[in-house]
Amino acid sequence: MTSITAAPAPSATTPQQAPRARRTDAKAGWLFVAPFAFFYLLFLIAPTIYMIVSSFFNTSLVQGGLGSFAGFANYAEMFGREDFWSSMWHTLQFTIYTTPPLVVLSFVIAVLANRVQRGQWFFRLAFFLPYVLPSATISLIWVYIFTPDTGLWPWLEQLVGLSPTAVLADPSLAMVGIAIATIWWTIGFNFVLYLAGLQDIPRELYEAAATDGATPWQQIRFITIPLLGRTTTLLVLLQIIASLKIFDQVYLMTQGGPGISTQVALTLIANVGFTDNRIGAASAASVLLFIVIIVIAVARQLMERRSERSA
């Protein structure tokens, strides 16, 4: 904000020209934005409006037009559907399973990797490499690992004398399996951000702390964690939003099963819309998910504003 308010200050000496200059600036600005704005309108705003409108109709994929008016029937259906609530809960469950480990673990491995004096490139590469793989590859790897009886995981369990578990085939474990695959896959991104943040912290702070007799843990507690605060807030937000949009891994690893125990909001929406051909009902479910994400984003924004004010 400060840079924008400061900008008109130099032109204050020529007050007559200022408005015109500002207008040409604005025109150029709009021109620059136009290509993006065009596609934004075409592929984001317009479909969103269509989604909201069609959620009030019995729109069918295979019939032209919006179909008959449904009022709030699609919403009522979603509220009355047990699988809608369970899919919303599974989305949240996945977010809870993945967000804290992805933030905490990536912080821990970033701190450890940052302490490595030689061959740090290896750790950076090792942790980041899975992130560049497509979700289809990740899913294949982990489905293989979790294959009942013959997979790597049951083999390891048998090796240490445990009875093998079929992780992805057990309703109580399947989501954990998907979360583990996701954490392994995406931790590299957070790791790199933390590593960059760590390297921005001046070494003198640690030296001064060490001179004052601070233990390594105290250094982390009172220097590293507070100075990485902004990175952490950013990561938490990105992570929550990414996790609420979970689709690929579920679709590829369990197809929402066993039963509907890993069905998440987006797989439900895709099924209702494209398998059942019920665009209207799928739109209603999408609007509800949209509202949930907006509420979370706004709540987080408010929390941040409050913490900034207190800071």
Next chain:
Amino acid sequence: MSRRLPEQHPSRRKVLAGGLAGLGAMGLAGGLSGCGSPLAAGVAGTPLNPDSVTFWNLFGGGDGARLQTMLEEYRKQQGSPDSLTAATFAWGNPYYTKVVLATLGNKPPDVAVAHATRATILAQAGLLEPITEDLLGLAGLSSSSFTKSVWEAGKVGSSYYTIPLDTHPYVLFFNKQVCQQAGLLDGNGKLAPIQGKDAFEAALTAIAGVTGGAAWSASNVGDTSGSWRLFQTLYWQMDGATDFLGDDGQELTVNEELALATMAYIGDLAKRGLLTPTVDYAGAGTQLYTGKVGFQTQGEWEITTAQSVEGFEFGMVPIPQIFDVPAAQGDSHTFILPKMDRTDAQKELAMGFVKSLLDQSLTWAQGGHVPALTATLESAEYKALEPQADYAAAAEIAKYDPPGWYSGSGSTFENTVGSQIGLVQQQLATPQQALDAIKVQLRTYLETPSPVAGTTANA
């Protein structure tokens, strides 16, 4: 400006398409291979190649390999590798979604494969060309060329929408070596007839004595269709069984008592260690091939996989009659013509392609499927095929999925019911819990009027 009549001038869209086509021809296709470039055709919205048939299918695994041979044969007949563009997509719901979206977007394939149980839903949605006797005549066929029941399965209203290729029942594979040791084979190396619950369980116990583990593998992990096939097979073997769904999927008409009994039986055999409790699709096959079980129940198409295992000797029979009557879950692969404006030449081309594949029914039958073309089914060559001919009778007792807009092979219905049966086999749900979960999850579907019904009339 205002005086100009729009018809006298090319519309903006045409100019745009023309310009892009020109660009495509110069810049893109020029570098590729002339005007047949998919990229240029896609940009300009023109057909890829008027003499080329586009064909979509969902055949993976052994089926896919077999199909490639048949497609090669068609190309050879046509004398040009460009005469056919074939694409294979992921099986089940995703495939049908693609067919629906492509047809709605007016870019469907000339010919596609569909299960009989799914084709009727596409037909109700007004997405298919009716298959008339005239159309069949283009390929020198008529409705009487096919097994009657399979032909009738493609009927919606008073029209027919499918050209049947085969019937594919759920059958029993057996490992000859294991069954030999268990004393289950007759003098000719065939499975001695098993009838009734006691005889079946005695056979399983004998196999378990040989393998030292399970006797029978049936995939239930990540294979909801597999679990459904097992259920549908056993359920229909009981006197008093009724269709799971009625009134085109708006009513639950399953005989709950028998459904519970069927699930209890599956769960019980798994609990006693006779049936594998937790195994996926590939694993169920592997267990049979490696002699860890003696029986595997699976679709007959896995014959190609079984044959490719070196040194593995096996046979196939219809699933024994364990309860009151013989029955086996099944479905049919059919050809469909997605709706689009077709010229007579296009119709002839499409039917010529279908005819070429039907003529190769014997090749297809070698891949396990029971041919729908009566000429092939009754031919001496087919009857001489082993073990194919040994289970051909299973096609006559095949039980299709109940009709419904969300039912059929690989459908939401199969996924819903199959996954709960899988959990019973895994000992993670009791039959009652499974049935309750099925009812709760199907409720929305039972209550929702078909989103495709009535479209045929409007189309």
